[in-house]
Amino acid sequence: MASIREQFEVSGKMKTWSMGLMGVGILAFIIGFITKGLSSDEHQQAIFWATLLYNSIFFLLICNASMFFICVTTLAHGGWQVTFRRVPEAISAVVPIFGLIAIFILFFIVFGLNHGDHNLIYHWRIPGNDQVILNKTGFLNPPFFVIWTLLSIGLWSYLGMRMRKLSQESDEATMNPEQGSKWILKNTVVASLFTVWFGLTVGSTTPWLWLMSIDTHWYSTMYSWYTFASSFVSGMALIALFIIYLKNRGYLEYTNDEHLHDIGKFMFAFSIFWTYLWFSQYMLIWYSNQPEETTYFQPRTNNGVWKGVYYLNLVINFICPLLILMTKNSKRNYTVMAFMAVLIIFGHWMDFNQMVMASVSRDHVTLSWLDFGIAALFVGMMIFFVGKALAKVPLIAKNHPFLKESIIHHT
């Protein structure tokens, strides 16, 4: 244990990159705010805020997926993830920060974008006499939106913090088997609370509330699962990226091909799972062909302008992972894994883009410098804060009872 590099130090290059990306992002934000946010054209304003909306939610959810990963592996009494457990922990430490940003953006859209008789993005905000929307106001109303949003992000942050605290407490002293099993039990309790809350939010209500309600008339019960699959697979890709970065810098000595292989399996499997949901949602609506259901797909398929983005999405998020990540060797190859991780994150970012923007702007594709600029802002922040969180605590949970199991892990 003595010879390993336990403490991560943020390198100058990492700092420069994160600052640079944030700089580009802030520049894009300012230019976007002036040209679109302050524009007299309501449509441009809607595009600006919707871009902020999907970016903040996407990056919030993929960081939160890290904590979900820790919690489900804890609940399953999995041991293989322990050598690199501090990486998803550090990623999930960003949740409160991104959560605050998302809260600000969501509340601004709900309360600040009401123009006379309509809201620019959430049409349910001012329903008028639209009977379809009036029927939904039990769920889609500002008080519930505010309470549920605060509760969701608050509890993700709080329970995530509890998990991280428990993990850090274990560094203080070695545990005998009895203390170890007690500590695991404590972990299990917090992890199960988080998992249940995660299921009630990301797994069901929150994506309906934040994203699906943009198409207020439309609904799909599959939507939340779809969002969850999207965010979880990119969350796994994000963990893989950070692990590969740390390995390349000479950290995480005990994490090796075997662990990367298992993360690769997650990326592969959940790409397929995402496609399964993509298809299930699409096919049922295509088959029954009900006008109130097909509205969602009109801008996205057939003659819709978003067709290109929509199907490119399927290629990036399904066909590429399916063919490239299928073999054992590619999941153990750092270059292939890094490439695929970037591709998957990009693909699902584009998926979120299409989910939100195709509803806000049905007649033309808005993928432009603003999207990439805002994404750069979030990526920069993520690198910055994750780096900080990584440097705060030792990279290896050296007293974790399952550490040995993880070191000798073999797939």
Next chain:
Amino acid sequence: MALKRYVVGCFDDEEVLFPAVKKVRNAGYKIQDVYTPFPVHGLDHALGMRETSLHTAGFIYGITGTTTALAGMGYVFTQDWPMNIGGKPNFPLPALIPITFELTVLFAAVGMVMTFCYLCQLAPFVRKHHFHPRATDDLFVMAIECTERTNVEDLKGFLQSAGAIEVDYQVAESGWWFGRYDIQPKLYAEENPVIG
């Protein structure tokens, strides 16, 4: 139908087995296989076996299934008997995907099982030679193939020094399985002195 001679060593501990495998391979003996009651992680690697190509076969079977499903349904719905179902096109791709998926899985699964049986020479009514019955219970059984130059007694002693709790010499048939074990009882009677 070649008859082959084997020296068989039985181990009762994984921690003895791995160094023994290494020693035997270093000494230049050819390990035919190690039979274990349960999958042992890393044993294939220790034995220096090449990676199986079963999954490549599985991929090919899968693609065959996909092609069969799409081609079959495509032919039926566009050429053989076009029907108007709910105003959908004659080749309604989304509606065909579930069946295509199922056939892909079916072809891959059945194909891989059959390939696996073929590679392991398993089939109904084929009696396989068991080097030691306790390989299905609690022993790791290592079968080493003897060549003309192998000194059987030396090899036995070597295995014992490597930690084998039971060592014996057996003659068994190798090669393809059609009719392979017809003469087996005679063989056992004449040439299989059991030691240990």
